[in-house]
Amino acid sequence: MNKVELTSNKFVKGLLVNRYPQIAVFIVMLAGYIFAILAGIIGTPVGSHNFSIVFVWIAWWAILILVAVPFFGRGWCAVCPIPLPGEWLQRGAVLSPPDKKPKWLNLRWPKALRNIWLQNISFLLLALFSSVLLTTPNVTSIVLAAMLFAAIGLSMIFERRAFCRYLCPVGGFIGLYSQAAPIELRIKDKAACVTCVGKPCYNGSETGYGCPWDVFPGGLTKNTYCGLCMECIRTCPHDNIAINLRPFAADLVKPSTRLDEAFKAFIMLGSAMIYAGVLLGPWGALKDAAYNVDTNAWFLYAIVFLFILFGILPGLFTLCVLCTQSFISLKQYFASLATSLIPLGLMFWVAFSLSFVLTNASYILAALSDPLGLGWNLFGTASTAWQPVLTSIIAPAQTLALVGGLIWSARTAQKAASEVRISAVPVILYALAATLLMLWLLL
Amino acid sequence: MTKRTVWLLLGLVALVVAFAPSPLTPDTSTHDTHVFRIEASQYAYNPGEIAVNPGDTVTIQLVSTDVVHGLYIDGYDLSLEADPGQTVTLTFIADKPGSFRFRCNVTCGAMHPFMIGKLNVGANVTLYRAIGLVLLGVVGAMMFAKRNA
Numbered sequence: 001m002n003k004v005e006l007t008s009n010k011f012v013k014g015l016l017v018n019r020y021p022q023i024a025v026f027i028v029m030l031a032g033y034i035f036a037i038l039a040g041i042i043g044t045p046v047g048s049h050n051f052s053i054v055f056v057w058i059a060w061w062a063i064l065i066l067v068a069v070p071f072f073g074r075g076w077c078a079v080c081p082i083p084l085p086g087e088w089l090q091r092g093a094v095l096s097p098p099d100k101k102p103k104w105l106n107l108r109w110p111k112a113l114r115n116i117w118l119q120n121i122s123f124l125l126l127a128l129f130s131s132v133l134l135t136t137p138n139v140t141s142i143v144l145a146a147m148l149f150a151a152i153g154l155s156m157i158f159e160r161r162a163f164c165r166y167l168c169p170v171g172g173f174i175g176l177y178s179q180a181a182p183i184e185l186r187i188k189d190k191a192a193c194v195t196c197v198g199k200p201c202y203n204g205s206e207t208g209y210g211c212p213w214d215v216f217p218g219g220l221t222k223n224t225y226c227g228l229c230m231e232c233i234r235t236c237p238h239d240n241i242a243i244n245l246r247p248f249a250a251d252l253v254k255p256s257t258r259l260d261e262a263f264k265a266f267i268m269l270g271s272a273m274i275y276a277g278v279l280l281g282p283w284g285a286l287k288d289a290a291y292n293v294d295t296n297a298w299f300l301y302a303i304v305f306l307f308i309l310f311g312i313l314p315g316l317f318t319l320c321v322l323c324t325q326s327f328i329s330l331k332q333y334f335a336s337l338a339t340s341l342i343p344l345g346l347m348f349w350v351a352f353s354l355s356f357v358l359t360n361a362s363y364i365l366a367a368l369s370d371p372l373g374l375g376w377n378l379f380g381t382a383s384t385a386w387q388p389v390l391t392s393i394i395a396p397a398q399t400l401a402l403v404g405g406l407i408w409s410a411r412t413a414q415k416a417a418s419e420v421r422i423s424a425v426p427v428i429l430y431a432l433a434a435t436l437l438m439l440w441l442l443l
Numbered sequence: 444m445t446k447r448t449v450w451l452l453l454g455l456v457a458l459v460v461a462f463a464p465s466p467l468t469p470d471t472s473t474h475d476t477h478v479f480r481i482e483a484s485q486y487a488y489n490p491g492e493i494a495v496n497p498g499d500t501v502t503i504q505l506v507s508t509d510v511v512h513g514l515y516i517d518g519y520d521l522s523l524e525a526d527p528g529q530t531v532t533l534t535f536i537a538d539k540p541g542s543f544r545f546r547c548n549v550t551c552g553a554m555h556p557f558m559i560g561k562l563n564v565g566a567n568v569t570l571y572r573a574i575g576l577v578l579l580g581v582v583g584a585m586m587f588a589k590r591n592a
Contacts, residue, residue: 046550047553047555047556048550048555048556049550131554131557132553135553135554135555135556135557136553278557279557280544280557280559281559282487282488282491282492282559282560282561283487283491284484284486284487284488284489284491285487287486287487287554287557287558288486288487291486291553291554356556359517359544359546359556360556386548388515388517388546391517391518392518394517395541395542395569395573396569399569399572399573399576402573402577403573403576403577403580404580406577406580406581406584407580407581407583407584410580410581410584410585411584411587414584425585428581428584428585432577432578432581435577436574436577439570439573439574439577440570443542443567443569443570443573
């Protein structure tokens with residue numbers, strides 16, 4: 001399938017270039033985000049009746065992992081409200097043309113931290129406390145507020161969206177999985193970028209800001225670090241930026257050789273499997289350990305959690321790739337072949353989320369009418385009883401997701417292996433073993 | 444064999460694996476009666492997993508040891524609620540084979556949405572079919588790669 005340029009349509013292009021539609025969505029999102037923070041603090045402590053839990057961890061999560069990431073890649077980042085207040089402060093403007101004079105400190109992000117290790121760590125911090133985070137409204141509020149203030153603070157110290165690019169716990173995995181999405185922002189003609197004077201897409205111009213994600217669009221080869229903010233479409237003087245519809249997983253044809261991205265793939269794969277066992281399994285002791293964060297059982301849980309992510313999964317993977325002979329370094333083909341775990345991990349999360357979301361979706365209606373759990377009935381749906389939705393299709397849908405994920409992963413492994421001229425079979429067997437374990441946990 | 448024939452063949456085998464009657468169906472001429480006493484406490488059932496054969500009569504005695512808990516069985520759409528210290532009983536015929544989650548349907552605390560148990564009625568055919576499809580998928584991917592090499 002060839003690429004289809006969506007921005008060749010004047011209506012689509014106009015919608016993306018115009019700042020007003022985007023700002024309208026931003027304002028709604030920011031209002032929702034602030035309301036979620038407030039709801040967690042002043043609303044009922046019962047998670048399943050509080051807007052902050054129901055709309056963040058059921059509604060938003062469902063949209064993110066089942067729709068936004070698989071089909072729109074970093075589409076969520078394009079409308080995420082977290083960087084907005086900081087960015088407005090940083091720019092000293094909301095909509096007006098940029099002032100070239102830098103506000104605040106405007107420092108470059110430290111070179112040693114220009115990777116996603118901090119995002120891996122921030123995700124793990126949330127993941128280890130996820131049982132509390134997913135169920136306790138005020139903890140969700142604290143985390144949402146902390147992310148907002150961290151983004152504001154970093155905007156005042158560093159240039160561009162340092163929080164989104166290097167620290168956001170959600171942005172890390174969205175970036176990883178956005179490589180599988182059938183949508184991309186790319187340049188049309190490389191020669192136009194080479195000869196372009198001033199590179200306004202990166203440095204900004206009177207028509208828009210320099211790339212907030214610190215990316216030079218002319219060098220974009222994958223979706224991972226492009227936040228789809230559309231600034232480069234506004235600033236490019238040569239109309240050389242396009243949003244394309246493309247085949248799924250087009251970025252994975254050229255595998256990454258970065259260890260931070262490889263470990264992100266293991267962290268996400270392992271976390272999906274651990275959550276499937278702990279949250280959806282019938283083992284009460286595991287739930288107790290994961291929830292009671294002030295106990296020895298939680299410390300043991302945390303150690304096992306980290307050992308699975310950083311010891312067992314990458315260790316077994318290393319053993320698998322060692323079965324093959326290659327002319328390149330182990331680090332390089334370890335990272336290249338780990339690319340094949342990206343579609344597998346994404347489909348593991350889809351399968352996990354299907355069960356979690358469909359069985360708890362009915363809380364959304366009740367929380368819509370009574371978002372704080374204070375006895376309101378704004379839309380007449382406050383008394384909607386809990387009822388799992390579509391339970392008969394959960395297992396078949398999960399099976400389809402996991403089978404599809406494994407085939408997709410096997411095809412990616414074959415392509416990655418051919419790039420480094422080694423056999424893909426050990427990696428496919430690794431993915432098969434992980435899929436069988438996930439099937440056992442979910443079905 | 445042409446590429447198209449191979450795909451057609453794999454597709455047909457996948458359909459058989461997914462939908463053919465299961466050879467694992469147990470003898471349903473005799474039906475047993477099972478009584479399970481399930482203790483519910485934040486946020487687990489004990490036992491967390493119960494197994495019966497299709498057609499068996501199942502009686503669940505739900506006992507709550509701390510706060511009010513419920514038990515809702517996915518697929519069967521049956522539920523019951525137990526106040527602390529009280530025992531409530533539900534009897535039904537396990538006429539749908541498969542593996543079903545049962546979960547608390549009364550908000551009982553923070554981890555309530557994850558208070559889950561498992562009812563197995565006969566063999567977990569869905570899991571076996573899924574394993575078959577997964578293996579078939581890997582074989583298909585390998586064959587596709589070999590042919591393209």
